[in-house]
Amino acid sequence: MRTNITKGFLAFASVLLMFGCTQTGVKTYPNTPVKGVVEDGGKETFRKVADATVWLIPAADVAAMGKTPIDIKKDATNDEPLEDNLAANRGRYLNAKTNAKGEFGFADVPGGKYFVYVEPADGKYLPGGDKSRKALGTDELGAEPLLIKISGNVPANATYIGSSACIECHEEQQSFVKTMHRLGIALVGKPSKLQDYSRFPDFNKGLDKLMAGTKFWFYGYDKTRGFDKYQISTRAPADMSAVSFTATFYKDADGKLKFRAENAKDAKDPARVYAVEMTYGGGVYKQRYLVRVGANLFPFVQFNQNGDDAFADRSRKPWRDYHADWFYNEQSAKLADPPQAKSFDKDCASCHYNGYTLTKTAAGDYKAGASNDRNGELDIDGDGKPNEINMGCETCHGPGSVHDKAKQIDMPATIVSPNKLSAERSSMICGQCHSRPQGHLKNDQPVNAANKMMLPGTARNVFLKEYTTREDAAKGDYWADELHSKAHHQQYTDFIKSSKHRNGNHLVACSDCHDTHGNGKFPHQMKADSSKADACTTCHKDSTDLKAHLADKAKCTVDASKITCSDCHNTKTMQTGAGLGKGLTGKDGKNYWRNDITSHLYDVPRKDNKAVKGVEPGKAMPIPYTQPCGAACHDTKNL
Numbered sequence: 001m002r003t004n005i006t007k008g009f010l011a012f013a014s015v016l017l018m019f020g021c022t023q024t025g026v027k028t029y030p031n032t033p034v035k036g037v038v039e040d041g042g043k044e045t046f047r048k049v050a051d052a053t054v055w056l057i058p059a060a061d062v063a064a065m066g067k068t069p070i071d072i073k074k075d076a077t078n079d080e081p082l083e084d085n086l087a088a089n090r091g092r093y094l095n096a097k098t099n100a101k102g103e104f105g106f107a108d109v110p111g112g113k114y115f116v117y118v119e120p121a122d123g124k125y126l127p128g129g130d131k132s133r134k135a136l137g138t139d140e141l142g143a144e145p146l147l148i149k150i151s152g153n154v155p156a157n158a159t160y161i162g163s164s165a166c167i168e169c170h171e172e173q174q175s176f177v178k179t180m181h182r183l184g185i186a187l188v189g190k191p192s193k194l195q196d197y198s199r200f201p202d203f204n205k206g207l208d209k210l211m212a213g214t215k216f217w218f219y220g221y222d223k224t225r226g227f228d229k230y231q232i233s234t235r236a237p238a239d240m241s242a243v244s245f246t247a248t249f250y251k252d253a254d255g256k257l258k259f260r261a262e263n264a265k266d267a268k269d270p271a272r273v274y275a276v277e278m279t280y281g282g283g284v285y286k287q288r289y290l291v292r293v294g295a296n297l298f299p300f301v302q303f304n305q306n307g308d309d310a311f312a313d314r315s316r317k318p319w320r321d322y323h324a325d326w327f328y329n330e331q332s333a334k335l336a337d338p339p340q341a342k343s344f345d346k347d348c349a350s351c352h353y354n355g356y357t358l359t360k361t362a363a364g365d366y367k368a369g370a371s372n373d374r375n376g377e378l379d380i381d382g383d384g385k386p387n388e389i390n391m392g393c394e395t396c397h398g399p400g401s402v403h404d405k406a407k408q409i410d411m412p413a414t415i416v417s418p419n420k421l422s423a424e425r426s427s428m429i430c431g432q433c434h435s436r437p438q439g440h441l442k443n444d445q446p447v448n449a450a451n452k453m454m455l456p457g458t459a460r461n462v463f464l465k466e467y468t469t470r471e472d473a474a475k476g477d478y479w480a481d482e483l484h485s486k487a488h489h490q491q492y493t494d495f496i497k498s499s500k501h502r503n504g505n506h507l508v509a510c511s512d513c514h515d516t517h518g519n520g521k522f523p524h525q526m527k528a529d530s531s532k533a534d535a536c537t538t539c540h541k542d543s544t545d546l547k548a549h550l551a552d553k554a555k556c557t558v559d560a561s562k563i564t565c566s567d568c569h570n571t572k573t574m575q576t577g578a579g580l581g582k583g584l585t586g587k588d589g590k591n592y593w594r595n596d597i598t599s600h601l602y603d604v605p606r607k608d609n610k611a612v613k614g615v616e617p618g619k620a621m622p623i624p625y626t627q628p629c630g631a632a633c634h635d636t637k638n639l
Helices: 002-018 059-066 081-088 162-169 171-178 205-211 395-396 401-405 406-416 423-431 460-467 490-497 546-554 567-570 628-634
Strands: 033-040 052-059 094-097 101-110 111-121 148-149 185-187 214-219 231-233 243-251 257-263 270-279 288-293 295-305 355-359 367-370 582-585 589-595
Touching: 033 052, 052 059, 052 081, 052 101, 059 081, 059 111, 081 111, 081 423, 094 101, 111 148, 162 171, 162 395, 205 243, 205 257, 205 288, 270 295, 395 567, 401 406, 406 582, 423 460
Parallel strands: 033 148
Antiparallel strands: 033 101, 052 094, 052 111, 185 270, 214 231, 214 243, 243 257, 257 270, 270 288, 288 295, 355 367, 582 589
16 A cells, blocks of 8 residues: 555656646746757767667655655665656656667656656667766756767677776776775785875874884673673783783795794794785774785784773774684684684675685685786785775776777777766676675675676666675664664765655766866765865855855854754764774763764764764764864753
8 A cells, every 4th residue: 555655756756747747936948848968988989779768757756755754675666766756657658769879768757857768679788878867857858869878888708908908098087096996905015006095194104103013902791792702901900810812913034024922821833824815904994904814814903093091992902803703612712713604705805806706726725816817916816916905986887808809889888987887787797885784705805706896887776686685784883863874985874765765856976076087186986175165165056155054954143154964964873993082072082983984874963863862972973062163162061
């Protein structure tokens, strides 16, 4: 019954829009003929696309969908704003076929606003088109012929060729080597030719400390915690009986970084020495270290760039335990090697390696593969050729072998162009890793039954059905309100719940705000400075007067020059490193905390939120009232 009511409402709203029924003060649109052409490629090289269906999806239907609670599940009917609306209304929406010259036309389109969506005839191209992101009124649609560009698709026989081959032709994207997507994993002291750390002067601050010699004491084991079951200190704790083991890092005579693990509870237990082969992160708030244990790699120890030993919270100190429990068995009180099934190759690498593959050896080890690249970081599969063990061009554009060898006229049809996809498919490229589903390996790697990652351009529902066994984050990865993300790399988890993903005006994709190729000069690959209002008011033109906006939305009279949009709408609810320090002090004298990863819900969490009100400050979700806004007007004592 509920489904029928919802569909009826969508249909009614669409009819009102299509036939020009308006309320006082609402803009009216004229009926108009619409024509245009669909093609691939750029200005110089392109083909006309025949037999494609051009759909006009009423903006009112998409807006109405955006007001329904989103279903985070396989076969949901309201999580893909264009594709779900089209699936439910094929018999009702206006559509036209392109002819051999790629031309299409509508004789008379009822006045209103529409998203123009292209559905190709076969798998040679992908759905959407560059006119599918913003709703256009019939006054715009009929003003001149539409030129719609659509994305190609990677052929089934395409293979990975590595980013070096891509950059040879696309030199203008050379800045990609300066992004954290390219810098995530590096050999200790040996960045590849595809890695430029110049934007991150403190990238190896933690590594330098380890190379200079550092000893850690692991103590206070707490089995109820997640990956940081131990407290970790560079000084011997007062109660040595609480220490389980120590790890001493040093630069060996061969120049390699190693650490020596020693059992603090059993002097007869032989010490173990491990080599640290790679760093894992370093540009954004933290760095971990990949340790070689036999055929496998395991992450061990986390350095927090903004950490402070004065902080009581173990997660906010400079050093944090990262699965030290894999190296020591509390039950037997003996040193141990980590379990094969928890290797980096099996548990983490898929969201990092370009062209990820995984095989299980006869010995029970998991061996990851990645695209060959002459400038790659490391030969991980032993074939004598370096591999690209970070994200590459093909992660977002698809394997490029066919594209690389194609005639110039055929090139656009053999590669994915994310900016020509619908917003929902474009964002899914980022979303597969910036969310927390479980894949077929029953861990956070979103891989299918063949241990492969999703190809760019895949629909969200296909991803959920074929690449996940759990659609998104577990309950513990959210705050108590069960809405805002608590765990890191869940930006897409938040984003799809926001009005930016589903609305009747502009369907936003990640690349609208972030420069994926790293050509921007602002942190986090932002296209605009997020510390200034321009980052938001470029699109939200009705909110350029911040003083008026604050008075209208929050009855706030604070000096508008002292705050910006992100202070309220981009609360950092998630933590990946140590956070950004202390927030305000609660009535019990304890501090609230500022985390370091931005919520992409874009809402303003209220002070009566169940994750904040009545919650001990150190355990409360960060919100504007516990940070600078609280200092200005909102008394935290009332929380």
